[in-house]
Each structure stands twice: as C-alpha cells, then as structure tokens.
Amino acid sequence: MAGHGARGRSGGRPTLEEVAARAGVGRGTVSRVINGSPRVSDTTRAAVEAAVAELGYVPNTAARALAANRTDAIALVVPEPETRFFAEPYFSDMLRGVGAELSETEMQLLLIFAGSDRERQRLAQYLAAHRVDGVLLVSVHADDPLPDLLSQLEIPAVISGPRSEAETLPSVDSDNYGGGRSAVEHLLSRGRTLIAHITGRLDVYGAQRRVDGYRDALRDAGHEVRESLVEQGDFTEEGGRRAMTELLARHPDLDAVFAGSDVMAAGARQVLREVGRRIPEDVALVGYDDSAIARHMDPPLTSVRQPIEEMGRRMLDLLLTEIADRRPAVSRGLERRRVVLATELEVRASS
Amino acid sequence: MAGHGARGRSGGRPTLEEVAARAGVGRGTVSRVINGSPRVSDTTRAAVEAAVAELGYVPNTAARALAANRTDAIALVVPEPETRFFAEPYFSDMLRGVGAELSETEMQLLLIFAGSDRERQRLAQYLAAHRVDGVLLVSVHADDPLPDLLSQLEIPAVISGPRSEAETLPSVDSDNYGGGRSAVEHLLSRGRTLIAHITGRLDVYGAQRRVDGYRDALRDAGHEVRESLVEQGDFTEEGGRRAMTELLARHPDLDAVFAGSDVMAAGARQVLREVGRRIPEDVALVGYDDSAIARHMDPPLTSVRQPIEEMGRRMLDLLLTEIADRRPAVSRGLERRRVVLATELEVRASS
DNA sequence: AGGTACTGTGGGAGCGCTCCCACAAGTGAT
DNA sequence: ATCACTTGTGGGAGCGCTCCCACAGTACCT
Structure with missing residues (x-):
C-alpha cells in the first residue's frame, strides 16, 4: 500500500469501531448488520454495508469467538x-x-x-x-x-x-445389512452355490451388519449357512489374502466370494490367481465400497456402493x-x- | 436461557486468573509458565504447574489469538x-x-x-x-x-x-527433471528405441520439467528427439487415453511410453490393450507417482516415486x-x- | 555507600468483538 | 392526554488472554 499516512492509530485491519464511525452509527448497530439481525432499519443497514465495503472490513474471528464463546x-x-x-x-x-x-x-x-x-x-x-x-x-x-x-x-x-x-x-x-444381502442375492442369482464371505473387522458395527445380510440372504434362499464359509478379515489387502487362503483350504470347491471391502477383495483376487482360479469363471468375486480399486481391478470388480457423499x-x-x-x-x-x-x-x- | 441468576462467574472452564489465585501468584506469572518463558523461578513454576494440573486448566485459544494476534x-x-x-x-x-x-x-x-x-x-x-x-x-x-x-x-x-x-x-x-530422465534412461537400457511421452498439464512446472528430462535423456543417449512422440495429457485417465490414441496413430511402431502420471498410464494401458498391444512385450509402460494404481495395475506399473511425505x-x-x-x-x-x-x-x- | 545491572514478579491496559441494558421515538389503545 | 408496547439504536461491560511497564529483591561492580 502506498503512503498510509495518518490513518489513526491503526495501520492494521479495520475494526467494528472504525466501520461504525464511518457509517455514523454505533458499534452495536454494525454488529447487528454483520450478524444479520432483523432489528435494523433499511437505511441504516445500507449505510453500514457501504462502510463495510469501503473499508474492506472483515470480522476478527478470534474476537468474535472470545466474546460469543463459539468458534464457527x-x-x-x-x-x-x-x-x-x-x-x-x-x-x-x-x-x-x-x-x-x-x-x-x-x-x-x-x-x-x-x-x-x-x-x-x-x-x-x-x-x-x-x-x-x-x-x-x-x-x-x-x-x-x-x-x-x-x-x-x-x-x-x-x-x-x-x-x-x-x-x-x-x-x-x-444400509450395511441390505448391502450384504444384495451382494449375496446377486451371486445366488448368478447360479453360485458355495458363497464365502470375508468380513471386515468385527468391532466395526457395519462389518457385522454385512455378515448378517450375508447370512440372512443365504438362509432366505433356503441355503444352509456354514460358519466355515465366513472368515474374518481386517479391511486390509493382506487380511484379504490371509482370509482367502483359509477359505480355499477349507472349501476348495467354493464358487463365489463376497468380500467386506474392495481392498480385501483385491487381496483375495491375488490368492485366487496364484492358485489358478479364474475370475469369474471359477470363482465370482464381489467387493464393497465401489472404490477406484474396484474399477481398475482385472477383471473389474462388482461392488456394493454406498452413497457416501x-x-x-x-x-x-x-x-x-x-x-x-x-x-x-x-x-x-x-x-x-x-x-x-x-x-x-x-x-x-x-x- | 433458564434463570442464569448469580452465575457465580465460575461454572465454566478455569481461567488464567483462577490458576493464578490457586497458585498464589499473579496472572503474568502463570502466562509465563504456560508459554515456557525462562524468566520464572523453579519453585514458582512448580506451584503453577500444580495448580494447572489440579484445575485441569486449558488455555482459551480465542483469547490468546485475540491478544497475541496469532492463531496457531x-x-x-x-x-x-x-x-x-x-x-x-x-x-x-x-x-x-x-x-x-x-x-x-x-x-x-x-x-x-x-x-x-x-x-x-x-x-x-x-x-x-x-x-x-x-x-x-x-x-x-x-x-x-x-x-x-x-x-x-x-x-x-x-x-x-x-x-x-x-x-x-x-x-x-x-526432482521432476531427474525423475523424467530416469524413466527414459530405464526404458533405453531395456532396449526400447521409440519412446513416447504423455505429459501432464504443461501449466504445471513439474510436468514441464519431466518433459525436459525426457528430452535430455534421449538426446544424451544420441537419439533424435521427435516432437511427434510427445503428446499433452492433463493428469486424468481420460487424458491418458486420448494422448495414447494420438500417439499410436502417429507412431504405430512405438515400443515404449513414459506417462507423466500413473493415472494417465492407466488410461494409456486401456488403449494399448484395446488395440491388442501387450505390455511389456510390445510396449513398455512407465508411470509417475508410484501410486496404489501402479501396484494394482495389470501388469504392475513401473513408476517414478517421489519422496512426498x-x-x-x-x-x-x-x-x-x-x-x-x-x-x-x-x-x-x-x-x-x-x-x-x-x-x-x-x-x-x-x- | 552508592550505582548499575540483572532476575523475578504483579497487574494495568488493551485486543475486537457480542451481549444486553437503557433509552429515544413512534404507534395505537384507552 | 396518558399509558403500554414496539422498533431501532448507542454504548458499557465484559470475554480470557498477552504485552509491557513498574518495581522489589539480589548481585556485583565502583
């Protein structure tokens, strides 16, 4: 800024007080205008708004927070x-x-x-x-x-x-429960019969609900629910690998896997590929989250999308x-x- | 508000003043202790620290910000x-x-x-x-x-x-320049001779530097630098697809592509696959950023890693x-x- | 003894707001 | 004309801190 000169004792940013002086009103009135109080006449409001614009006034957040006891x-x-x-x-x-x-x-x-x-x-x-x-x-x-x-x-x-x-x-x-159900129902509708589930960390409620959805979908379709088909993962790729390995050991003949997250599905896919299982011909795979990983996976991964935004x-x-x-x-x-x-x-x- | 009445002035969080009273010192001294000033005797400091602990005092950030004109x-x-x-x-x-x-x-x-x-x-x-x-x-x-x-x-x-x-x-x-160089030098060392480059947005300085590295590496290795081998992308997957399509049209015989980002490399890969080019047999591909996409790509993508953290x-x-x-x-x-x-x-x- | 320098301490004066009380002016009933 | 509201407004009193000046006490020179 060129030559600030007199400018009072300030030199810094304009304050409420300065705006008030400029608009020819009191401090309280300016505050009211700034905060959108209805109890201000139109003329006064206009005058204050003009002063605010001219001075480029911006409220000091710290002062406001201190006085009003809120932080915004x-x-x-x-x-x-x-x-x-x-x-x-x-x-x-x-x-x-x-x-x-x-x-x-x-x-x-x-x-x-x-x-x-x-x-x-x-x-x-x-x-x-x-x-x-x-x-x-x-x-x-x-x-x-x-x-x-x-x-x-x-x-x-x-x-x-x-x-x-x-x-x-x-x-x-x-709706984690519904999401789990829909994944399993989809696999059933594709003719899969031995559907395994890799869960997320079970101390996450949503992961539990997905398991519930998995179980109920099978049960409602008249399938037996075998606990040996459910293996706990931890939402990580490595966890997905580990769980998939376990599941294959117990059920070499499984024909579908519903993973509680795309990342775990990615881990599962690696294991399936290593043992020569083709996706989806031999084993169908469904993930959860519909993340970028799902779209980029080979083959692209069917996944449950949540309206996260x-x-x-x-x-x-x-x-x-x-x-x-x-x-x-x-x-x-x-x-x-x-x-x-x-x-x-x-x-x-x-x- | 329901009858505030007396208000006792306490009720809320402890203030500096209260800590001072408790420790039997002045406000300034407490402030000094809180802010780690060396000009406090050990005894006093200990007394203040005790009072702070007993009262569970936590400084009010808004007040501090207002007084000190900083926000932390x-x-x-x-x-x-x-x-x-x-x-x-x-x-x-x-x-x-x-x-x-x-x-x-x-x-x-x-x-x-x-x-x-x-x-x-x-x-x-x-x-x-x-x-x-x-x-x-x-x-x-x-x-x-x-x-x-x-x-x-x-x-x-x-x-x-x-x-x-x-x-x-x-x-x-x-070192974007060095990163670009290393990608190209690597491709040259693998025996590739017709190396294309998909750039990032050129209004990003780093993207320019990668191009410079690409050019200099080729030049220093005694190769002619052909501008038709450089196609501008925009860091997106779609941009990578577009650029790759252009490049293939101009140089059907190219045997390597250096993409300015992994995401663009992913786009390029799609196009290469669609036209039946195998990676890396027919065309070698190198990305930039070493992101999760690079690790999950099929085949896994060679990529330039920056020490971003x-x-x-x-x-x-x-x-x-x-x-x-x-x-x-x-x-x-x-x-x-x-x-x-x-x-x-x-x-x-x-x- | 008086000076000069520290060290450690207390507390006044704000920082820029919001809240709220006081009050002028206007409105309409009595 | 009086009273009772309502509307709009000004400005005092803080909010809880930091900054800084004043000053007591101690230490070490002259």
Whole structure:
C-alpha cells in the first residue's frame, strides 16, 4: 500500500469501531448488520454495508469467538492413521459431501487424525480447549472412548457408522445389512452355490451388519449357512489374502466370494490367481465400497456402493442441528437423529 | 436461557486468573509458565504447574489469538476439486508428512479446498480474516492468483512445486527433471528405441520439467528427439487415453511410453490393450507417482516415486521458519528456501 | 555507600468483538 | 392526554488472554 499516512492509530485491519464511525452509527448497530439481525432499519443497514465495503472490513474471528464463546469451526475426526484414511475412498467422498454442505455456511472444517496415542492425546487437549463447536466422527470402533469424552465435554457430535444398535450419538449410516444381502442375492442369482464371505473387522458395527445380510440372504434362499464359509478379515489387502487362503483350504470347491471391502477383495483376487482360479469363471468375486480399486481391478470388480457423499452431507446437517439446539436436548426423540441410506450394487465383470 | 441468576462467574472452564489465585501468584506469572518463558523461578513454576494440573486448566485459544494476534493454525490449501486431491495419493502422502511434523508443535492444520469459484471466494475471505498464521500451497498452476493474494496479505506461505524457475515463494519440490530422465534412461537400457511421452498439464512446472528430462535423456543417449512422440495429457485417465490414441496413430511402431502420471498410464494401458498391444512385450509402460494404481495395475506399473511425505515435512519446516521470522524478511538469501528432493524409479513388470 | 545491572514478579491496559441494558421515538389503545 | 408496547439504536461491560511497564529483591561492580 502506498503512503498510509495518518490513518489513526491503526495501520492494521479495520475494526467494528472504525466501520461504525464511518457509517455514523454505533458499534452495536454494525454488529447487528454483520450478524444479520432483523432489528435494523433499511437505511441504516445500507449505510453500514457501504462502510463495510469501503473499508474492506472483515470480522476478527478470534474476537468474535472470545466474546460469543463459539468458534464457527467443526472438526472431522478420523481415528485411524492417515494412511488408511486415504487408502479407502470412503473418507474422501464423505469429505466431499461435508465440504459441499459446509460451503453453504460460514463454518470452517478441520481435519483431525487421531491414529496414534500421541495424536489422541493432542485431540483430547484440543477438544478440552473447545476449539470446535462440533465434531464429526468417522469410522469409530466399538470400544473407542472418544464418544464418551465428547459427551462428557458436552460437545455436539455426529457419528458415521453407529458403534452398535444402541448408539447414543446421532448417526448416519448406509444400509450395511441390505448391502450384504444384495451382494449375496446377486451371486445366488448368478447360479453360485458355495458363497464365502470375508468380513471386515468385527468391532466395526457395519462389518457385522454385512455378515448378517450375508447370512440372512443365504438362509432366505433356503441355503444352509456354514460358519466355515465366513472368515474374518481386517479391511486390509493382506487380511484379504490371509482370509482367502483359509477359505480355499477349507472349501476348495467354493464358487463365489463376497468380500467386506474392495481392498480385501483385491487381496483375495491375488490368492485366487496364484492358485489358478479364474475370475469369474471359477470363482465370482464381489467387493464393497465401489472404490477406484474396484474399477481398475482385472477383471473389474462388482461392488456394493454406498452413497457416501450423501452421508457426509447428512452428517453435517445433523451436526448443525445439534449445535443449533445446544440445550438440555433431553426432549427430542431419537428417531430423526438416526439416518440410514440405501446402497446399490454395481455389477461388473468379476461376477 | 433458564434463570442464569448469580452465575457465580465460575461454572465454566478455569481461567488464567483462577490458576493464578490457586497458585498464589499473579496472572503474568502463570502466562509465563504456560508459554515456557525462562524468566520464572523453579519453585514458582512448580506451584503453577500444580495448580494447572489440579484445575485441569486449558488455555482459551480465542483469547490468546485475540491478544497475541496469532492463531496457531496453518492451512493446507488445495486449489483443486476434492476429487482430484484424493484420486492421487500425492496429496495424502504429503498430508501425512505435514501431519507428522506438525504433531511436534502446538499448531493446528486446516485443510481447505479451493476448486470452485465459490470456494476460492470463501478462501479469500478466510485469508483476509487472517485466520491462519501461514499457508501451505499444493499443486498450484502457473497463472494462479493465490500466491499473489497471499503475499499481498503478508501471510507466510510455502509452495510445493514452484510455478516456474522464477518462483518467489519458498518451495519444496521433487526432482521432476531427474525423475523424467530416469524413466527414459530405464526404458533405453531395456532396449526400447521409440519412446513416447504423455505429459501432464504443461501449466504445471513439474510436468514441464519431466518433459525436459525426457528430452535430455534421449538426446544424451544420441537419439533424435521427435516432437511427434510427445503428446499433452492433463493428469486424468481420460487424458491418458486420448494422448495414447494420438500417439499410436502417429507412431504405430512405438515400443515404449513414459506417462507423466500413473493415472494417465492407466488410461494409456486401456488403449494399448484395446488395440491388442501387450505390455511389456510390445510396449513398455512407465508411470509417475508410484501410486496404489501402479501396484494394482495389470501388469504392475513401473513408476517414478517421489519422496512426498518427506516433501510435506520439509514444507512445514520451511513454513514454520517463515512464520518465526515474520519480519521484513528481505534479508535472507533464497538458497535455503528452495528444497529439491531426489526421486526413485520403482521398476515393475510393465517395462 | 552508592550505582548499575540483572532476575523475578504483579497487574494495568488493551485486543475486537457480542451481549444486553437503557433509552429515544413512534404507534395505537384507552 | 396518558399509558403500554414496539422498533431501532448507542454504548458499557465484559470475554480470557498477552504485552509491557513498574518495581522489589539480589548481585556485583565502583
């Protein structure tokens, strides 16, 4: 900036006070205009808005946060190491949904990873300092202490993927049960008869529900449900390999595999190929998540798609509502605070 | 609000003042202890620390930010739609590096996407409000106005991938030139003679440098450099397909392709397969980034790996330094503010 | 003894907002 | 004319911290 000269004692960014002086009104009035209060006359409002524009006034967030005791920020907390967060497109899609919805507001999104103990420590500090107005929790395991910490600190939170059927936090989830069912029903309709399942980590509620869907689909179709056809994985490629190896050892004659995630399906595919099984001729393969991996696999992988972006959007909705009625909150029923969205099966060459 | 009445002035979180009273010292002394000033006696320090622990005191960030005029937060700004950000592991690895380095400090990381105009608008507001102490810029195109905005607002910033050789911002980059060279030298050493190149967007400096490496490697090996062997892509799969189609039309006899990214290599692979070319027998393929796609491709893709996590770490280092010497800053030479890290070729079955 | 320099400490003065009370002015009933 | 609202407005009192000045105490010179 050329020659600032007098400029009062400031030199920095304009303050509310300066805008008020410029517009010839009081501080309170400017504040009202900035915050969209209706109790301002049209003439005054116009004058203030002009002054704001002329001065290029931007509210000081820190001062506002201090005075109003809110931060206008929410955190997306991911209790996993960064690696896994990005390995699965799940999170990025969700982030997109949240971001889209968030851009309608003045709120800011923080991304916080809490994989290591060190990071969790920092997170606890962070939350204790009330640096966010609310928290979006993603991919939380059944025994995670985080939700309790949150409610203890009275910080509004929404969880994606309830920890159990008894989840107390508002939650958004996809229909894992229905997703599991649809995968199996699809394989049955293709004439497969010996269908194995590689599960995700069973301390993830959604993974359990997929198993339930698998079982019920078989049962409802009049098939016997054999536990030896179910092998636990852990959402990793290596876990998928291990589980597939086990399953083949127990059932060399299996003709289909439903994996609880695309990444595990990729591991399974490797093993199947190593032992000379063709996909889909010998063994049909179905994954879950419909990630980039599914599309790039050879052959392309049939997979269950979740409306993850939509889930992100709904989570944010729920959270903003929580924040808005930040009061005893004992009243409202839980019905509306629990959203479940339908999945869709993307059929490709692997099945 | 239900009858607030007396309000006792406590009820909430403890303040500096309360800690001071508890420890029997003044406010200033507590502040000094909290901020690690050396000018406090050991006895006093211990007393204050005890009081802090007993009360569970956590500093109020908003108050601190207001008084000290800093935010203890930095932003990672990604001027791309979220989609691309996650499609390439580039960003997630970088994020990991930044995160690792950041956990050594008290700073907070914000992730900000500025793909759409709307988002850029919001970002400008955000920066104008000085809500962060510094900015990490990732993947910026040559004509992006963001860096100028940043320097105009006098916000410290570090860029990954300088916009040109004349980059004014401190920067961290991998050796794109060397990476391009190594890919081509590798293909030459495998006996390939007609090597094509699918470039990235040429308004990305790094993509240009890869082309330079490609050209120089051929030239130094005594090969003629034919411009018809270079086709521009745009880092997308579709772009890779298009470029590959062009190249095959011009040079049906080419025996190797160096793609400027794994994603483009994936697109190229599809086209090669469609026209019946075998990889690597007929055409050798090399990508760039060494992403998950490269490992899962069929056949697995040879690719140039950048030390991205390390880059993230170095960027943060640089930024923290910038923030620390937040003064005229005209003095320091530019040498140390420019970091270039070596790449490595990961050889797989595609070449 | 007086000076000069530290070290350690207390507390006033803000930082830029929001909240809320006070109050002027207008409106309409009595 | 009085009273009772309503609408719009100004500005004091903080929010919880950092910064910095003042000052007591101690140490080491002259």
